[in-house]
Amino acid sequence: MSHAAPNSALTSAPGSAPASPATGGENALHLSGLAKCFDTTPVFQEIEADIAHGEFITLLGPSGCGKSTLLRAIAGLTLLDQGRIRVGGDDITYLPPQRRGVGMVFQHYALFPNMTVAGNVAFGLRMQRVEAGERARRVEEVVRLVELTDQAHKFPQQLSGGQRQRVALARALVVEPRVLLMDEPLSALDARIRRHLRDQIREIQRSLGLTTLFVTHDQEEALLISDRVFLMHQGRILQQASAETLYSRPVDKAAAGFMGHYNLLEAPQAEPLLGYRSGAARVALRPEALYLSVEGRTLGGDPPPHMGPARPGVVRRQRLLGNIVRYEIEVDSLSLSVDTLNRSVRTQLAEGTRVAVQADLDEVQELCA
Numbered sequence: 001m002s003h004a005a006p007n008s009a010l011t012s013a014p015g016s017a018p019a020s021p022a023t024g025g026e027n028a029l030h031l032s033g034l035a036k037c038f039d040t041t042p043v044f045q046e047i048e049a050d051i052a053h054g055e056f057i058t059l060l061g062p063s064g065c066g067k068s069t070l071l072r073a074i075a076g077l078t079l080l081d082q083g084r085i086r087v088g089g090d091d092i093t094y095l096p097p098q099r100r101g102v103g104m105v106f107q108h109y110a111l112f113p114n115m116t117v118a119g120n121v122a123f124g125l126r127m128q129r130v131e132a133g134e135r136a137r138r139v140e141e142v143v144r145l146v147e148l149t150d151q152a153h154k155f156p157q158q159l160s161g162g163q164r165q166r167v168a169l170a171r172a173l174v175v176e177p178r179v180l181l182m183d184e185p186l187s188a189l190d191a192r193i194r195r196h197l198r199d200q201i202r203e204i205q206r207s208l209g210l211t212t213l214f215v216t217h218d219q220e221e222a223l224l225i226s227d228r229v230f231l232m233h234q235g236r237i238l239q240q241a242s243a244e245t246l247y248s249r250p251v252d253k254a255a256a257g258f259m260g261h262y263n264l265l266e267a268p269q270a271e272p273l274l275g276y277r278s279g280a281a282r283v284a285l286r287p288e289a290l291y292l293s294v295e296g297r298t299l300g301g302d303p304p305p306h307m308g309p310a311r312p313g314v315v316r317r318q319r320l321l322g323n324i325v326r327y328e329i330e331v332d333s334l335s336l337s338v339d340t341l342n343r344s345v346r347t348q349l350a351e352g353t354r355v356a357v358q359a360d361l362d363e364v365q366e367l368c369a
């Protein structure tokens with residue numbers, strides 16, 4: 001199965017002309033000025049994005065910010081009010097779903113209960129009237145890819161949630177889409193299966209070089225799986241960036257509020273910790289960019305070279321998050337989150353402990369909005 005040179009004819013309805021194949025120089029997916037309202041309420045607006053061939057993009061954002069509706073609009077399952085969608089340079093804005101060259105995997109599998117795994121996977125090829133021998137070959141290949149060969153004769157109700165989702169993935173892959181859309185495909189699964197399937201999806205996507213748009217509201221999942229993350233908030237894409245940039249350089253208050261557990265401070269509030277008044281409206285400080293010391297000893301190893309003034313504080317709360325201890329420290333009438341590495345229970349600070357707090361000045365994020 002080769003996605004390097006996608007065969008868009010396979011995704012077309014019987015008798016319909018296929019969209020022409022992607023050309024190397026074009027973006028795999030180009031979204032321009034997309035907008036959608038339900039009644040008079042905007043769901044998303046001014047969506048602009050270029051996604052390269054083989055890129056794995058995650059749409060990340062809180063519940064209700066418009067992620068699923070945007071994905072459904074790209075798939076042709078929801079009509080747009082405005083904007084253009086191009087796949088490999090072809091304008092697909094007004095094409096029906098089956099002619100877009102786009103495959104979709106939903107949160108709740110949507111498998112046919114009366115068909116076996118192989119039957120479910122073969123369905124799209126039957127609709128395209130792909131000849132029986134070719135159909136069997138492609139089904140076998142894709143079922144092997146998702147590691148379900150020995151389950152191919154089973155019905156969906158005989159499978160676990162993770163296996164059902166792999167059938168759904170196989171069903172989307174078998175028609176060799178030019179773009180794969182996945183709407184929270186892991187959120188119905190338990191944590192262990194979720195991690196395993198997440199890695200498997202990424203491996204398959206990489207091996208096929210398949211351009212993928214994946215929706216999640218799970219920050220960790222987005223940071224781990226993606227080439228780039230599109231952070232959505234109230235129907236707009238706030239920031240398009242690599243996981244590292246998104247985490248360490250949020251563009252504004254909303255982005256910082258969603259990523260990590262940033263401490264967001266107005267410039268005057270931050271002044272005592274920074275030792276200067278920031279020119280920006282507010283600053284964001286990650287919990288791991290703040291250092292605690294007790295009686296002159298800094299927790300969590302060597303302090304960084306550029307530290308702000310030491311401010312006196314008191315531990316109000318401490319929570320163990322596995323390898324990290326998250327402290328809530330009262331300092332200068334503020335409550336700050338501070339993370340330290342949990343090297344030993346002996347170094348954990350009890351509530352009420354007096355500490356000094358210092359900010360790593362190289363990690364201060366100035367936010368204009």
Ligand SMILES: Nc1ncnc2c1ncn2[C@@H]1O[C@H](COP(=O)(O)OP(=O)(O)OP(=O)(O)O)[C@@H](O)[C@H]1O
Pocket residue numbers: 038043061062063064065066067068069070217
């Ligand atoms: N068919 C519809 N008719 C009216 N409003 C809708 C419809 N579908 C979605 N909405 C509304 O549009 C907004 C965005 O919904 P959407 O499902 O796209 O968000 P989401 O970011 O995917 O959320 P979640 O992560 O909870 O799935 C929500 O306020 C939702 O109530």
